[in-house]
Structures are given as structure tokens and as C-alpha cells.
Amino acid sequence: MGNKLTKRNEDYSKWYNELVVNADLAENSGVRGCMVIKPYGFAIWEKMQAGLDKMFKDTGHENAYFPLFIPKSYLSKEADHVEGFAKECAVVTHYRLKNAEDGSGIVVDPDARLEEELIVRPTSETIIWDTYRRWIQSYRDLPLLINQWANVVRWEMRTRLFLRTAEFLWQEGHTAHATEKEAIEEAEQMMNVYAEFAEGHMAMPVIKGLKTESERFAGALETYCIEAMMQDGKALQAGTSHFLGQNFAKAFDVKFASKEGKQEHVWATSWGVSTRLMGALIMTHSDDNGLVLPPKLAPIQVVIVPIYKGMEQLEAIAEKIGPLLKELRGKGISVKFDDRDTHKPGFKFNEYELKGVPVRLAVGQRDLANGTFEVARRDTLTKETVSENEIVQKIKFLLDDIQKNLYQKAHDFTYDNITEVNSYDEFKKVLEEKGGFVSAHWDGTIETENKIKEETKATIRCIPIAAKNEEGTCLVSGKPSSKRVLFAKAY
């Protein structure tokens, strides 16, 4: 019995890969770097989408859809932007196949070459700002608050399921504002929305911060981010929100007439989270037995497994379960009664453990006689017997308690693994022996950042928003610094 996963402390990376595949979340496809998101994994992503989409709409955003293809000339209009994406672009050059003249099969028709190559969108700033030029004339058209759910492609050489794939699913918000102040407030608001989603829905604590110049989005003046700590102590950037200044408005000539009648360039933001969040979710909570899901994102919140011999016993159980299913569903709880006769209870227990179902009920003959259920919770792997009169209340309590417990556990782990250091030796020692995030003074230069990265593989994850002002000296250069930043090895 058991799910036979590699243990986390043996090989965290192998454990992750096995879990993603065995729990039916995703798998590699026949197309290099592109994944198939399997139904169970996709059901979790749908719950994430629903939660985020509501938060976007509650903050005044609307959804729209822009073309998959970006003409090469559009991508090239903002210099930093094209520099950032040119090396990983999938390029469409032709629009037709034909039968080879020598009968050797299907070939690309050389007569169907596009006049201008099209890039499969790696992100949509350029095509969207080309559109906004038509939509924005006056201050009355602002703010323009739009989001898009879409697939994007970045031709990564080394890929890992959910964490880094050539194609991934995401949402990208693109907003336009009349003033710099308003655009900065929007970028900050969306970082806060992401943090609220990560902590409230995913039960994943995050640190809100600013990226350093070298880690900023290509074309941004400021990148806000949320960073989460995985169980192996490595950092995962879970979402970013960019203040783009007037860069794209200038590149695409998007101006508006202000209240005073002056022509001014528009101020912009963009912000996104992706199926990478699936990887973050998995690595934040799961254990050596399989996936552990926070109830708010679990496609199945409660599973009921009957223990029986013969159809008569199964029917007696089904009769008892019927009203319970109805009551739970009426309360908006997603519950599955697994009455398959092709698999034994032990097999089912393993399967739901592997798939991270938060609450499992089992009902056998003795339970029927006693009016009880055996109730197991996935987070603590504990079991107890609960009377049928209390079962609905118990389930409601457990779903709430598991959500809170997962957050608290991850929170404690994260903050236990943020270490303040005051010398470069200590920095290297902590990074090597303890791992996690290292909080240290830095002189603000790219040179120091690069030196640390080359020597330790740690990068500056962010300058935390919550960082206090504190006089100090840079670890490496000894130059003065006014606040600590967070370093870590990262996914």
C-alpha cells in the first residue's frame, strides 16, 4: 500500500515531478516544453481562476480578448521589451502546408510565406497598446481597466511542469490611467489583490515587495511582486504587477485630452499570475503521501467511501448517505460518494490521499449500526469517530480549520526560515546549511547583486514593502544601506 512517492527529504525535485504526474495534475506532451493539464489539475486551476476573476471584477476590471499573434514590428517598438523577449519567441512564418512534390509527405508551402513574421504572444503589452490607441482619446475614457485570460508562449530551454513551460495559461491585466499616481496605486492594488488571493485562497503566505532594477519586467519602471517560500526553502515568484510609466504609451503613441484640453501620454500598468501558481500550491502544502489541498481550492472537498460486502450492504449505506450528500451540496460543499465496485476501500483511501482531498468519511456496517462516521483529515492525517447528528457541523468546522491550519503551518515555516545576517560569511553559511530567505543589507548596485548571484546562486527576491528603515552596511562592499532586502535561491 501507500503511494510510493520519492520522499521530499531524499529528492525534493523528484518528489515534485512524481506527485504532479501521479496525482493526475499534468504531464509532458509530445511537444517539447508544452504540458497537458489533466482534468484534476485543471479543476484546481478553474477554482483559482474563479477566485481571481471575482477579485478583479470587484476592483472594477473587465475581461476582453486580444490576438494570439503579435507582428514582429509591434514587439520591436519598445526597446527594453523586445530585448527581454526576443530570445524566446515562437515565430510564425508561413500560413499553409501542402503535399511535397516528390510525394514524401506534407511540407510547408514556400509560396505561403508571411510578409511580416508573427510572434506567438509571450505577453500582450504591444498588441494591447496598439489597440488602446484607438480606444483612448479623452480623460473620459480613463481609467481603462482590462484583464485577459489567455495562453502565452516563451520558448524556454529547460522546462518543468507548471513551474516553467513553453506554453502556459495566465491572466494579464493591462490598465491605462490619466496620472502617474493613479497608475502606481493600481500596480500596488493588484500586488495586494494577489497577496490576498495567495494567503486567503491558496493558504500560502507571501512577502510583498519591489524587484531590483535587474529583475524588473522588460519595459517596466517598477515591478511589484509577491514571493513565497517553498518547503525546500527556495523562493517562488508567485505574481508580479508592473508600473510601466509612459513607455508603451510613447511607443504606441497613445495620448488623451486632459480636462484642461492638453494632449498627454497615458500612464500604464500590467500584472499577471499564471499556472505557475499550481506549482506553488503543490510545493507549499503537499507531503510524502501526496497532494494536500486547501479546502477553498479542492475540486472535491469531502469524499465518502463505503465499506461493504455485497450489494445489500452497499444499498443500506447509499440510503443513509443520500440525505447527507444533499445537505452538504445545499451548503455549497463539493462532495463525492465513491461507490465504485471495481476498487477496494484501501485503494480508494490511497487515491484520495494522493489527490489531497481535505476530508474523508468512511462508513461500514458498525458505523451504520452505531450511527457514526469515521472522519479523516488530510492535513494532519488524523482520524476520529463522529456521530451522524454532528457530522455536518463537523465537516464545516474541518473545512474551515484545515484552511487555517495549512496557512498557519506554511506561515510558521516561512518566518522560521527568514534569517537576518550581517556578514557575507554568515550569509553563505545560512544559505548553504539552513536555506530559506536571507535578510541582509545591500548597497543598491547591480555589481554587488551580480557578484552574490555568481558566488552563491542567490538572487534578491525583493525589497520588502514592510522592511523597516535600519542603518547598516552592505555585506559585500561595506557601503551604507538603509534597509534589508531578501535574498534566496529561486525557482
Added chain:
Amino acid sequence: MGNKLTKRNEDYSKWYNELVVNADLAENSGVRGCMVIKPYGFAIWEKMQAGLDKMFKDTGHENAYFPLFIPKSYLSKEADHVEGFAKECAVVTHYRLKNAEDGSGIVVDPDARLEEELIVRPTSETIIWDTYRRWIQSYRDLPLLINQWANVVRWEMRTRLFLRTAEFLWQEGHTAHATEKEAIEEAEQMMNVYAEFAEGHMAMPVIKGLKTESERFAGALETYCIEAMMQDGKALQAGTSHFLGQNFAKAFDVKFASKEGKQEHVWATSWGVSTRLMGALIMTHSDDNGLVLPPKLAPIQVVIVPIYKGMEQLEAIAEKIGPLLKELRGKGISVKFDDRDTHKPGFKFNEYELKGVPVRLAVGQRDLANGTFEVARRDTLTKETVSENEIVQKIKFLLDDIQKNLYQKAHDFTYDNITEVNSYDEFKKVLEEKGGFVSAHWDGTIETENKIKEETKATIRCIPIAAKNEEGTCLVSGKPSSKRVLFAKAY
């Protein structure tokens, strides 16, 4: 005043194009043949998606996601399939851009040529059946009932917003079954689901039928379809469901062990509807004043426009409207109170008429004094005064009644414009003078079908499922025929 659209009877096609753009549904992008779906249009599409997605899940289907790219060799594995799609494929040949050595700008890097070209999916049978080979081993793995919401690309030379675009959004269901009978039943079921959605949500009557061999999906043994009649009498294919036999299972070597332990090829279906439904919705109900939306798909079901002078009057109205908004929203009714002070009531009336909002309330000072609302319905353009005690009941009645009325009106129009003919002369006369669908006997040959198409531009829309057996002779060849089929000019 007025929305200044071209009138339908002057130029239906021009009316459609203007309406799509002016009602903020969609517009052409800078990428040839690719559209931008604007927020208001996308909100309608989201309502369609939600309605369909629920119906798919209620019939046991799960969502998943498969790669955007299809290796050329996969597409080539099923001969009819590649033949059907080769002429409209967007082909990715390179994965990197670089700075031109002569400094002339950004160019495709010739060193980054893919070993095998990738096709941007025109439909996903091939990549999905390549995946199903790994997922299906035993009869216990069947049926496999999966749907995908995705973008697809077919490089059409002549495009029109929503009706035919190079990129479009759709859903594609792909199911695998142990028996031929079960697969045929699935294909029929999904045609019925589409018909139910079209009639129940879109208020659009459809004819269910079978495609003739020449109009079948590339790779299908049978194509079921739903056909709707637009206001200009032309047919629009609104959804298709294909019985694929064992074609893809054989091409991708997908076998299962039956209960008896024999290795057998799997039976398949696929089915899809797309953003083309947006075009169908628009052309079924809208009028010379603008869009007309069935309440079930309207992003805003009720709009309330205050008529006032000065902030004091507006505040008095807002105070009265507050509890009404709350009550309506509590009943799941989507309502907007348009208190913008930048636009006059007349401007707003026009805007919501153009955008097809089903119910409009206006409240002025006299209404406040009398405890009344002016209520206008979009479908009939009629107005009445309703007392505040009856307003909620009235709104509920109207949303229901408008939905029914739109269906009935479209139903009557459709069936008034299906004409039975018994000679080719009559056929041509009806097609030219009355239009609509022509019901006639046909000898079952492609030759006759092609001759009629060449001479009249009418195609066989379908062999209706409901067609009675009736002895007759083919219009053109005089050969015997046992049932009538439907001909029409089509979108």
C-alpha cells in the same frame, strides 16, 4: 438622436459590421484576420461559456488543457484530416529573434530553426489522441469525456468579425468510448445539448440534422449539426458534433483491453461551438436601432437612468434606487444604475438601446412624487408606467417574457421561411425571391449537390433529424428520394 446604423433592408452585411463595432462587441486588430473582443462583447461570451460549461459538466464531462502547438507529423497522421486543414495552417518555424547584423532591426534568427515545424492548432484531435494513447489501457478507463476551452487558428483569406476570423475562441469536446453505439449516442447527445443551449439561452431556434458527406468534418464518419436562420434568410451553422469512428484511434494506435481481455480500437467523438455563436446571436435578434439581447445572456439585464437637475435631485433618486438595486441583485438580476453626470439621459437611452439592454427604467421628479418608474422593453420598444410596489414583479416578468418573445419571434420567422418545393425552377425562384431555407428532394449524390451549389450558391445545410419519410424525386436528376433535405445560402 438615434444610433445611425445602416438599415437592415438597405445592406444587411453593412448593418452587421457597424453594429458589432458600434455596440462595442469586437473590432479588427492590426493582425490580419484576428479580432479584438471588446469588454462588452466578451461579457456576453462569458455568459455563453458559463451556460455551456454547466451543461457539459451536467452530462459528465471534465475540462482539461492540451498544447497550442501540433507537430506537423501528428497533423499528417489522419489523411482526411490533414487534407481538410493543410491549406489554412499557421506554421511556427523558428524559436528566436535577434538583432540584424547590419543594424537594420529585429530579425528571425536563422540559427533557431525548429527541427520539426509546429502548427498552431486549427482543432486538437491529433494532439489529444496522441495523449489518449497514454491514458487509455482498459475498458475501465472508458468512457473518457473531456472538453477544452481554447483559441484556435485557421488562416482564412476572407474574414468577418465573429463569423470567420483567423483566430477564434471555442470549446472542443473529445470523447473516447468502448463501443460504436456509445460514441454515436454521445455525438447525438451533444448535438442535443447545443440545440438546447441555442434555443433555451440564445432564444435562437435551430434545425438539428446530419451533414452530407461533402460537408462533413475532415476525418468524421458522421457530422451532426444545428443550423439557424438569420434575419436575411441565410443559414448559419451554429454547432457541430462528429462521430469519428475509429479513425483517430487507428491513426494514433489507441487500443483498450475489453472486459473479455481483447485488444480493441477506441471509438471517438468531437464537438464544438465557437465565438461564431456571437454572430448568430446578433443576427437573430437585433434591429435597426441596435443590439437586442435575450435576458439570459445580457451582461446588464436592467439599467436605471435617473433624470434630474442638480445634485439634490440626483441624491433623492439615488436614495430611492438603493434598496431596489439591492433587492434585484439579491434575486440574481444584473442591474446597473447609470448616475454618470457627464452624459444626458437621451444619450444614455441611445447607448443602452444600441447595446441591447433588455429592460430600461427611467426615474424623474414626477416619478419620485408619484411613486412610479417609466419602464421600457428593448424587444418591442414599448414603454409603460409602473408603480414602485409592482416594479420588482414587473422586472421579473419582463425578463422572462422578453426571453420567450425573442424565441417565438425568431421561431415564427424561421418556420415562415422554410419552403417546400418540388421542381428546380420553383427552387431557384424561392431562393431568389423569398430566400430562407428550401426543403426539397435530392438524389443523395455529390454530383447533384455540386451542380445546385454552382448554379444557385445554395448548399445542403442538413438532412433534418425530424424529416419524415416521403417518396419523391430529385429536383435535378429525377431519381427517387425518400426524404427532403434543407438547402440554403449560408454564412
